[in-house]
Amino acid sequence: MKYLPVQNYINGQFVAANTSLLIDVISPLDGALLSTVPMSATADLDDAIAAAKKAFPAWSKTPIKERVQVFFKYKYLLEKHLDELAKLCSEENGKTYGESVAEIEKCIELTEFATSLPQLVTGEVLEVSRGVECRTEYVALGVVASIVPFNFPSMVPNWTMPNAIALGNCMIIKPSEKVPLSCGRIAHLLKEAGLPDGVFNIVHGGVDIVNAICDHPGIEAVSFVGSTKVAKLVYQRSTANLKRCLALGGAKNHLLVLPDAIPGMTAQNIIASMSGCAGQRCMSAGAMIGVGNIDHIIDKICDEARKIIAGENLGAVINKASQDRIEKFITEAEQQGAKVLVDGRNTKVAGKEKGSYVGPTVIDYVTPAMSIAKEEVFGPVISIMRTNNVDEALAIENANPYGNAASVFTQNGGIARYIIERASAGMVGVNVGVPVPREPFSFGGWNESKFGVGDITGKSSIGFWTKLKKSTVKWNAESGINWMS
Numbered sequence: 001m002k003y004l005p006v007q008n009y010i011n012g013q014f015v016a017a018n019t020s021l022l023i024d025v026i027s028p029l030d031g032a033l034l035s036t037v038p039m040s041a042t043a044d045l046d047d048a049i050a051a052a053k054k055a056f057p058a059w060s061k062t063p064i065k066e067r068v069q070v071f072f073k074y075k076y077l078l079e080k081h082l083d084e085l086a087k088l089c090s091e092e093n094g095k096t097y098g099e100s101v102a103e104i105e106k107c108i109e110l111t112e113f114a115t116s117l118p119q120l121v122t123g124e125v126l127e128v129s130r131g132v133e134c135r136t137e138y139v140a141l142g143v144v145a146s147i148v149p150f151n152f153p154s155m156v157p158n159w160t161m162p163n164a165i166a167l168g169n170c171m172i173i174k175p176s177e178k179v180p181l182s183c184g185r186i187a188h189l190l191k192e193a194g195l196p197d198g199v200f201n202i203v204h205g206g207v208d209i210v211n212a213i214c215d216h217p218g219i220e221a222v223s224f225v226g227s228t229k230v231a232k233l234v235y236q237r238s239t240a241n242l243k244r245c246l247a248l249g250g251a252k253n254h255l256l257v258l259p260d261a262i263p264g265m266t267a268q269n270i271i272a273s274m275s276g277c278a279g280q281r282c283m284s285a286g287a288m289i290g291v292g293n294i295d296h297i298i299d300k301i302c303d304e305a306r307k308i309i310a311g312e313n314l315g316a317v318i319n320k321a322s323q324d325r326i327e328k329f330i331t332e333a334e335q336q337g338a339k340v341l342v343d344g345r346n347t348k349v350a351g352k353e354k355g356s357y358v359g360p361t362v363i364d365y366v367t368p369a370m371s372i373a374k375e376e377v378f379g380p381v382i383s384i385m386r387t388n389n390v391d392e393a394l395a396i397e398n399a400n401p402y403g404n405a406a407s408v409f410t411q412n413g414g415i416a417r418y419i420i421e422r423a424s425a426g427m428v429g430v431n432v433g434v435p436v437p438r439e440p441f442s443f444g445g446w447n448e449s450k451f452g453v454g455d456i457t458g459k460s461s462i463g464f465w466t467k468l469k470k471s472t473v474k475w476n477a478e479s480g481i482n483w484m485s
């Protein structure tokens with residue numbers, strides 16, 4: 001085993017969980033045993049919440065300009081340890097080193113945003129009638145929770161943690177049991193940056209801990225990122241317990257390609273979108289909808305796909321079960337009449353035979369009724385559907401229950417605008433394969449890709465991590481006696 005067994009992080013200390021149930025942490029790159037992760041008991045969660053509650057009064061009363069000093073230092077530490085953090089991310093998640101570097105760079109950008117929060121939470125003040133002043137203040141909620149998925153072991157924790165904590169909250173994070181190591185490094189860096197003990201805590205586990213978070217009266221707000229199935233469960237359970245909840249789910253992102261699209265650029269963007277992080281991004285291009293004759297672009301897409309080599313510029317998928325699931329989607333589509341133009345099934349990487357790899361896959365003549373067209377595949381696979389006009393293409397996009405991202409490739413600004421206005425997705429793009437908004441803009445989809453109000457990052461997240469206090473103040477200065485009437 002390469003690393004020590006993973007432990008919880010409570011009140012500034014790494015501590016063993018109250019359980020004998022440990023799960024192996026396996027590297028998708030080569031099947032190596034990296035560590036074990038505990039399936040914590042609810043008593044461990046109680047301890048973490050108690051520590052966070054104890055830390056909350058002093059932390060929330062610390063002026064925000066002081067609180068963000070921790071994140072200036074944390075940002076510096078992320079930069080200093082970028083190589084090490086990227087290697088760990090790659091080992092536990094399976095993405096390439098380059099993709100992992102990009103992930104840590106994104107954590108740095110998210111932290112930069114958190115350091116700017118004092119400029120964004122100044123509140124408002126107005127003399128609403130003679131001598132009477134109303135003002136608003138953003139007030140921290142208390143102890144909040146963040147439940148995160150496997151596909152971005154560092155970035156998704158950094159979507160929530162810096163903003164929530166800089167705004168004065170104390171946090172319990174529940175990492176994915178598949179990638180629990182990066183969060184431990186985040187805890188080390190926060191401690192080194194000067195974050196007081198108890199403000200940030202990690203409780204490892206699975207379904208039981210997630211349910212306990214949703215039920216626990218000591219937690220004010222729950223943020224969740226993961227599959228739609230679990231997002232719905234977490235949203236329903238947390239809100240039934242009268243908590244604030246924002247739950248981001250899965251996705252099926254559509255790229256609409258028109259015949260006038262620039263072939264080389266379009267093909268590069270589509271293949272980068274579908275194969276980046278081995279297709280395990282909630283913003284990955286899963287479905288392409290061609291409008292009219294786009295055969296010349298499909299040829300280029302296949303050329304680009306063949307340049308993507310597993311173990312070189314393509315990472316592993318998270319585990320063998322995921323590999324089998326992705327290959328099953330491809331085989332079923334083929335049996336139903338789709339044409340596999342580039343086939344990534346049965347991919348092996350020499351010397352890493354125990355790794356879980358799927359090569360880049362391009363499938364043409366997929367129909368909207370096929371499972372591969374409707375469901376999130378979460379692998380490096382692009383399904384091509386063909387339509388005669390833009391409205392037909394939009395009807396397919398609109399009918400899908402998800403709504404994270406949609407993009408259009410064209411040189412016609414009017415048609416691009418027509419599609420942007422009608423796509424049923426929270427994040428849309430023109431000639432962009434992965435239309436992720438960058439800070440200070442916020443990240444969040446629509447429909448079954450997100451449950452709850454507001455977005456999880458950027459300016460929009462301020463509303464989720466705080467509550468507004470409104471004060472009305474009147475001083476009778478002339479009378480010399482300061483009484484409210």
Ligand code: NAD
Nearest residue numbers: 148149150175176206207210226227230248249250251282
């Ligand atoms: P997942 O839903 O299986 O797991 C997410 C978290 O929930 C993990 O911490 C896990 O331990 C926990 N969990 C799993 N099953 C549970 C259950 N039955 N009850 C309670 N908790 C449970 O997701 P994943 O496989 O780790 O991540 C991939 C998914 O996340 C994809 O669907 C992807 O699209 C989605 N995702 C969405 C976004 C977004 O912004 N919308 C971002 C990243 C990932």
